[in-house]
Amino acid sequence: MKELSLHVLDLAENSIRAKAKLVTISITEDLNHNLLKILIEDNGNGMDEELLSVADDPFTTTRKTRNVGLGLSLLKAAALRAEGDFHITSEKGTGTKIEATFKHNHIDRAPIGNMGSTIATILIRKEKIDILYIHQVNGRQFIFSTKEIKKLLGEVSINTPEVILWIKDYINENVSELNK
Structure with missing residues (x-):
């Protein structure tokens, strides 16, 4: 995917399918330590240990319409390609x-x-979902809460x-302000 926000969208869709009522999306940019962290947390159905052990395999999915699940594996590959990690x-x-x-600052x-x-x-798709979005840049923070x-x-x-x-x-203006 060309942008990390598209990975976030894909994972939020997974959360919605897992019947989450709240999805927390946190992006932390720490330029002093050359780190970008994306954290997505939901209160959905969760996975048992068996599914969790293969969740980042591109040929694992719980969908019935197709037999590939590329979201987690693509995000993992993107993180590893940029000298990062995935958990x-x-x-x-x-x-x-x-x-x-x-x-x-990794080129990839x-x-x-x-x-x-x-x-x-995300909100257009499902009104009953609540989103908590937290974006931090070098300790400065913007918080958006649908609640x-x-x-x-x-x-x-x-x-x-x-x-x-x-x-x-509103979100784009505030994130842009953080980056000034």
């Missing part, structure tokens, strides 16, 4: 946690991409077109 932990009935690290590290569009796309936005909106649906466009722009 997945999961517990049946509790949820899953995926962590990918990258050497921030894909750009982070458009996280505003990624979060907006907070839903409180402010009251009766207005979070996935109306006007709200989705605002969310996309």
Whole structure:
């Protein structure tokens, strides 16, 4: 995938299929230590030890429509290609946690991409999911919580077109501000 945000989107879709109610997406950029970390955690169904042991195999999937599951294996390959690492932990009935690290300035590290569009796309698909998005750059932090936005909106649906466009722009503006 050309952007890491597309990996995040794919893994969030996995969380939705696993019946997660909350997906936490955390991106940490530590330029002083040349590190980029992506952490995705959900409270979905989780995986048993047998499935967890083969989860990053591209020919492992729980889908019935196709017999390949490239999401985890592609993210793992991207992390390793950029002198990083990849870990997945999961517990049946509790949820899953995926962590990918990258050497921030590695020539083979894909750009982070458009996280505003990624979060907006997740929300368009499923209104009942809550997203906690945390983006840190050298200790400066931006936090976006759909729980907070839903409180402010009251009766207005979070996935109306006007709200989705605002969310996309709001996230992108704040992430851009972190990088100044």
